[in-house]
Amino acid sequence: MDTVHHVFRGTFVHSTGSCDMEILENHILGVGSTGKILFLEDARELAKLAIKWGFDERKMEELSKNEFFMPGMVDTHIHAPQYSFMGSAMDRPLLEWLEHTTFPTEEKYTDLQLAKDLYSKVVRRTLKNGTTTACYFATIHTDASLVLADLTYQYGQRAFIGKVCMDSNKTYPKYIESTDQSIEEAERFIEVLKHKNYARVQPIITPRFGLSCSEKLLSQLGTLADKYELRIQSHISESVAEIEEVLKTFPDYNSYTEVYSKNKLLTKKTVMAHGCYLTDEELSVFRTKGAAISHCPNSNISLCSGHLDVRNVIKQNVKLGLGTDVAGGYTVSMLDAVRKAIETSKILFIQHKKREKENRKKEANQNENDAENEIKSAAQDKVEKEHDYKVLSYHEAFKLATLGGSQALNIDHITGNFEVNKEFDALLINPEAEDSPFEVFCNIPKEDMVQKFLYLGDDRNIKAVYVAGRCVVPFQNQA
Structure with missing residues (x-):
């Protein structure tokens, strides 16, 4: 005993x-x-x-x-190397922000001393702010990613470390791997970290996002996740421009979700950041697969990406946690994620109320013939549905930052x-x-x-x- x-x-x-x-x-x-x-x-x-x-x-x-x-709070989505420019470069939309700030910064992590200095700071800062579990994106550099794993272990943080995989980068081609190199290095990262035998620090398969990965790379990463029974993290439906580019890049797929799902990257151990524009049909796939969403409201607001309708995600019974998404988000504080999640919900509530008012105005202008009565009835149904929309409570946001995050990362039994x-x-x-x-x-x-x-x-x-x-x-x- x-x-x-x-x-x-x-x-x-x-x-x-x-x-x-x-x-x-x-x-x-x-x-x-x-x-x-x-x-x-x-x-x-x-x-x-x-x-x-x-x-x-x-x-x-x-x-x-x-x-x-x-x-302890669970940060389900944070980019460790971006900590160095957190709170700056906030004036660009997502894809420009990646090109001009993110990729040039991450490229520098071939320098292991730089990695050690920066990663030590981000682990200490997140722990001080109450993040006991962090799901980290690192960079494409295997050895620097292992430095991050070593530091989370030494400081005692529970962590999932993702060596980033990407074989396509049209906007910043210097920061890239070949497909074979990406897979080989991902497997080397997994094997080395596995042999370190850290009880609470584990590798996580990390394709950056749809635009940075070929179909071959996505498929092989899905196979790798299955082989080692690993968790998976990436981004999905963060901005309208991103979705449009993904669908152009993968014309044989019907949705962004399908790109991941058909390549075995949407499982009960998957957490996808953002999901602002996921349709109900896509959310149904998430629910069926058991995949989770990381809601990153600070980042969504800061990069003008969009708003996730948390109430609808909960209604669709999809697993959901919160993330800081440093440095798209400008703070490592999960308390900020709690507050921004509530504020985003209130913004969506206001939008629902506005639509409700517009629907009532349309209803009042309808004539009383049979065909128009049918329209009136449909409008009234929509009004009642909109009226039922509820703002996320602080109790619910608290749960998302703690138990919800552990559920999203499939560690709620721990x-x-x-x-x-x-x-x-x-x-x-x-x-x-x-x-x-x-x-x-x-x-x-x-x-x-x-x-x-x-x-x-x-x-x-x-x-x-x-x-x-x-x-x-x-x-x-x-x-």
């Missing part, structure tokens, strides 16, 4: 399969030596738990009145909330931290405290970060 390593008493906030946000006050959580959660019980059971698990009640760690634990036998990936939140960006007033309800943190908090409020039971922030002397 596992032995108790940590025991905490206080408030725990998490999501479950049936509840977007559950707040458990005055509870006790035990973490075993393997990093797994052994128990989460009401504090009235303390004496029984101490006897059952053999721990000293006097060594239990007590949270202060306003502190609480929440699950982490994502505080269920017994899952690994303890957690953030200790102190709303009253020194120099906190918000004030705490007396006797504030716990739910309001959580909401204030989600809307107003930042890394100053994150007192400690745990991954699989190990305290990784504050930093020790890693790397």
Whole structure:
């Protein structure tokens, strides 16, 4: 039987399969030596738990009145090499941004010292901001991608590392591989990382996106993912211009989704970033395949790409998480992703209300003959459907940033909330931290405290970060 390593008493906030946000006050959580959660019980059971698990009640760690634990946040889409220009070059649309800023920057990662310096900073910064799991795009360079894997392991972050594959680049042809080289290097990356035997750092198959890959490369990457039973990440339907170019490049395919699906790249272990313009038919394919979407609202707004209708994705029962998409998004903070997801939902709500008003106006102008009554009825049905549109709540956004992200990456059996036998990936939140960006007033309800943190908090409020039971922030002397 596992032995108790940590025991905490206080408030725990998490999501479950049936509840977007559950707040458990005055509870006790035990973490075993393997990093797994052994128990989460009401504090009235303390004496029984101490006897059952053999721990000293006097060594239990007590949270202060306003502190609480929440699950670590899961960034389902982030480009590590782009961290160097995060917060700049935000004035171009997607394809121009790639040509003029992204590709020239990523090309430099043949320099392993540059890679080590930059990747060390991005891993530290994401951990400080509460990202316990990150799904990283690296570059086309195998050795530099392995540097990123080594650093995530050393700092204790749970991570999926993608050595980027691309054999086509019309806008910046210097940053490219041959098809055979891309496959060979992807397999070398997989094999080397596999032999490092990192428990929580794994390779992920990473075709950059439809425009950067030939059909042959996509097909062979699908075969490689199947051979090694690996997860897959890429981009899909981020902008209208991108979709148009993809359909020109692959004229024998009916949709962007079909390009991935027919090449075995849409599986229950796939997460695709953006999906702003996916049709209901395409979402149905995602649902059937078990594939997930990474919603990156900051990036979608910053690059003027579009808005993902999260409410419709949820309605279509497609797995969904949040991503920062650094540096299309200008911050590594998953709290920002939570806020921007809610704001995007409100923008779409306003658009729905506008259409509702227009539909009512059309309805009022209809005549009373039989044919026009049919039109009137259809218009009314649409009005009622539009009227039912609901803004994403902060409870739902919280779930997307934690349990939803773990579901999107197919690790919800390992982490994502505080269920017994899952690994303890957690953030200790102190709303009253020194120099906190918000004030705490007396006797504030716990739910309001959580909401204030989600809307107003930042890394100053994150007192400690745990991954699989190990305290990784504050930093020790890693790397």
